[in-house]
Amino acid sequence: MQRRVFLKKTAATAVGTVVFPSIVPSSVFGKNAPSNKIHIGQIGFGRIAKDHDMAETIRYDKAQFVAVCDVDRKRLADGKKYIDDYYAKKSGKSSYSNAKTYENYIDMLDDKNIDAVIISTPDHWHSEPAIRAAFAKKDIYLQKPTSLTVDEGRLLSDVVRHQNVILQVGTQQRSSPQFRIAAELVRNGRIGKLHTVKIGLPGDPAGPEAPEMPIPENLNYDMWLGSTPDIYYTEMRVHPQNNYGRPGWLRCEQFGSGMITGWGQHHFESAAWGMDTEYTGPISVEAVAQFPKSGLWDVHGDFMVKAEYENGITMLTSGGYPNGIRYEGSKGWIFVSRGDYVASTSDPVAKDNNAKALDASDPKILTSEIGENEIHLYKSDNQHGNWLDCIESRKEPISPVEIGHRACTICLISHIAMKVGKKLEWDPKLEKFRNSELANAMLKRSQRFPYGTDYIKI
Structure with a gap:
């Protein structure tokens, strides 16, 4: 279907609230999920994922992280270790979790055992994976801002509501x-x-000048740049290679x-x-x-x-x-x-x-x-907990896509x-x-x- 045709067909629902079915379909949970846990794939393992999104979600028994994706193989390995170590400590079994790893999030979305994804990527990588996740019928937790442009934000909202998936925006103030x-x-x-x-x-x-540097072997820099123009690599433009401090892309207009x-x-x-x-x-x-x-x-x-x-x-x-x-x-x-x-x-x-x-x-x-x-x-007491509750109930979350x-x-x-x-x-x-x-x-x-x-x- 052409993009403009899809937008025309969904224009009638551009404003307002989508009513979801009150009964949870069997496809919501992975068929092999223990105790019907919600199987989650994590897209992007940076400071917000580690300190906030995963930390706030993994503590819920109804959730089970089963996969992680990142274009930086060092961070990908760290993400897998984060998941496996957490469940090993919680269960007392070192073999309880063996999280899958993906270098391309599209491959993750093909995994039928994954019910939902958390997208904790840089700002220029928000709308595209969220739209693809909606078409894959995955429920979504999306870090703000929801889009890089008004145009792609409108497409995102229309697709998510057309697909009847739950999308919670990471504007956690709504749950304070x-x-x-x-x-x-x-x-x-x-x-x-x-x-x-x-x-x-x-x-x-403002910041200093930053000279060109060799691209680290562990980083797929072309994919990290994504839809934005090709430009030379320098660590200050991307993220620290040896820690999870505040990344430089936050202060570059190319990415936000x-x-x-x-x-x-x-x-x-x-x-x-x-x-x-x-x-x-x-x-x-x-x-x-x-x-x-x-x-x-x-x-x-x-x-x-x-x-x-x-x-x-x-x-x-x-x-x-x-x-x-x-x-x-x-x-x-x-x-x-x-x-x-x-x-x-x-x-x-x-x-x-x-x-x-x-x-x-x-x-x-x-x-x-x-x-x-x-x-x-x-009323919500926790943004991530509300998202999980709404995945089960199919009710609208506190920060739905159109409001976002x-x-x-x-x-x-x-x-x-x-x-x-x-x-x-x-x-x-x-x-x-x-x-x-x-x-x-x-x-x-x-x-x-x-x-x-x-x-x-x-």
Whole structure:
């Protein structure tokens, strides 16, 4: 099927909630799974996989990691050892687990014994494996940002919902109670009419020049680059070869957009919860930003983004605000943040033991109870646990693909506004700019054959 035909056929379900069957089909679990465990394949074994995604999932008895994939053979071996050592210690049997290894994730998706995959790859390798996994009828946990461009994000959401697979976006703030509580209080009018949302989000520093280096024998660098342009190898551009520290690709525009997508999708998705705009977007966006004039790292530094919504809310995002979300209404304000939570030891913002996870202009606002007939939002205690529960129940997870796509879109059009340098009018239904063909041209990127969503046979 041609890509444009598929998009046309699925356009009717582009916004809203997909209803999944309430009975779990027998194909959900591997037929040889002990005690009907959910067999999981891990795609990408880097710092987020090791410190967060696998660590948060493997502790659930209903889950069983059975395979790992990475384009770096050193990390692939480490991933297998991580899985096998965990189950050996837990079971007391050294032979309990013998995780399969794959250097190409497409081969992993052909394994009928795998029910679900976790995708913990660099940002430019998110949408393509997720789409292929959906066509393979695997349920998916996908690290944010959901896409590199608005165009591939729309395709991802349409395919996932058409295939009726469970996709949970890794925006784990949704499972932190303070973000739900803040959104519920705002949605139920505890600060009056909401008019302004201020989001604190840091920028990234410039970096040094990085000379060309020999490609390590253990790294399939061509596949690591994927759909992005061919460019010389240097370790600072990829990931450390001898540890699991913060990788350099996070600060290279070739592979993402910097902190506006790196943490922006977390905050934009959480803010949309309180703004009641999860399935839409702003009607205008404008931005200013500083970009490095030299060095390997070329993502944005200090910045300010202003987005306006049809419901009258203005959202301001900048590193000048405290990291978190501040809702301002006609009768007061609420501020919410992660507090002392960190997802990994190399999070870009240092842990603050004194940070308030929830604050308000009047402490009484925070103790206000939500009545039985008021708005109650989706409750989850753990993002990965919720994903596993939804694989069993076939209910929609707390961070479904369309909400993730809409939040990621705000990140991406904010980045485009930084580049274009004028106020852009956005149509959230058509997902196009009304007043700039230059900006519209930036809604997708050219893709290097054979990698990329353009070359997936639908």
